[in-house]
Amino acid sequence: MNSLDPRIQRAEPRLSRITEVQLPPLDHWPTYEVFVQRTRGGHAQHVGSLHAPDPDLALILAKEQYARRSQCVSLWVVPTEAILWTSAEDEDLFHPATDKSYREPQGYLHTRERLEKYRDRLKPLS
Amino acid sequence: MYGNLVVRPDDIENWGKKVHEEDPEKLAEFEARIDRGEKIEPHDWMPFEYRRQLIRLIEQHAHSEIIGALPEGTWITRAPNFRRKLALMAKVQDEVGHAQLLYSAAETLGKSREAMINDLLSGKSKYSNIFNYPAKTWADTAIIAWLVDAGAIINQTTNSKGSYGPYVRALERICWEESFHLKYGYDSVVHLATGTPRQRATLQDALNRWWRPLMHFFGPPDQQSIHTEKLVRWKVKLATNDEMRQQFLDMYVPKIWELGLTIPDPFLHKDPDTGKWIYTDPDWEEFWRVINGNGPCNKERLAVRRFAEENGRWVRDALRPKNAHYVTPLA
């Protein structure tokens, strides 16, 4: 191959002899999901996935692909197959059906109002 | 309710045939979600056509990155000082990194990385045409890092407003890394433009050779393009080719002229009334010739990728776990 690239010239003649390549399934290894904890005190956050042959290499390779520029105090990897997830059809599981403000701070906005009303009733008597 | 998605890698080919069987209720919900500006995530119901088009789009983008690593990668060993050598190493590393992120995003839709690479190497899947041109000199790397990356940023910024979660997340990181590429490219260009007469001359020569591929970068003019109403509706295509080309010209032609360089199109000017850039039609026959395999570097680009894959096969084979099975990445 007549290339301007000296690296390619050095790969000849073997380079030109490779005419067809078919990668079988899993040729590029299974995947791991990557989590980065950016600061102490912060949550580890999912940042993406990568292909790796085992957990140690998954960590080693994830360090450069997911933390070479990013601030990171800790890096986690998990095999993709280890993760269980809720399906899109079941998103409604997360929607409450009735008013549950009894368990939220904003369910208690009227307390002050009740006290004010009571004190207003008392004023003419003093 | 719980589970992981096990998709046979080549199911994709059959899905397109089912496009007329879409559930109208689910389709309406899907489109309403997109209209509300919400993202579609991998486990959502989606029309087969949406899945198919997105895989194609993201896959092509991934291929463009890994192929795009080649013209500039050529010059790493010949970079003229530490700063440029390190920056070029980092830039080309980023391109490989972007390919990794984009293949991962496309994988969430159910096509395996191996299937995508096979389609690239067989010529079935395309990549950005601009990488079928050679980086002949060091000055070419400056022009590429500035103006080709500028075009890519416009493309990527536009697409980052799209509807598919994993692609949008990948693009956010890519856009951020690309901003260094642009600064590096411009810095390199300015050094050449303000350098010796020979440096200026090689820079002008590089610009002369890259101008037409740059004009082709955003694809054929809108009147020549296939109608893509569904892709617009589904926020897969977010701007027209001409809109992005105009944006590029508006942002970069003044900057090019500011350097004292000439653009090899004497007709190029901005219409004061419409605010649109007028230019000589950049020979779309050449565009089609090159994208269909007859450009200066098409054969070389794929030959190198075939070599890299085949050369690395023993390494991947050596470490592949015995009982591995394929699981689609999550997000």
Added chain:
Amino acid sequence: MLENLQTLILALADDDLFMGHRHAEWIGLGPILEEDIAFASIAQDETGHAQAYYQILTDLGLPSPDEWAFRRQPQDFRCAHLVELPNFDYDYAIALLRHFLYDAAEKVRLQALTQSTYEPLSLLARRLQSEEKYHWLHARTWIERLGRSTEEAHQRLLAARDLLWPYAWALFEPLPNEPEMVSAGWVPPSQTLREEWVTLIQPILEPIGLWKEPPAPAELTPLLGARHGHRSPYFEQLYAEFTEVSASEPEADW
């Protein structure tokens, strides 16, 4: 004294400079995307380390890192031949084993330099250790795994070992005027470093069948003299490519 210091620093810097350069030839051509990315970081690190070493000399009023790297005569370099070797046949076994043998030497060297009486060196060595920690982790993990994997991987590593062996040992060729550097407390004797290196790599290579006896003098002799300015047959092409653009306009800024 300055001349000895220059010799020492150039040996360290020139090794890293060309090691980084050879590693960088793999960027975009690696065996899998993820490893391509990781190895590219290692290439950048080594190149950056070279620049940092040269900077010590620059701070003493000597030329800039760019001048040291791009404007010297072959005989003024002090690198070992190991780092001049091409990436023969784009064989990743050679790339990985060279990286393993080299970074083991770096680990041992840097640890020694953290104790150097020459403060700029001890401070720099301390800083560089965090990156070298990653290099060592990367190298040993790969070699340990590949060495226990397939027959093909093992054969390739054996062939790589046979090719690289004398070059790796020649990394520890004593520097010119080394006894003076040792008595000044700048650096331990090369022989000591070599012994520590052997202690580090033998327990890893032996269980996977990649250890062998030190090279015979006849194998080693042609490689000696590197630390005195004698270059390998590969240097000419290496440096011509390295300086292709910089030499095209020597007075230009890029």
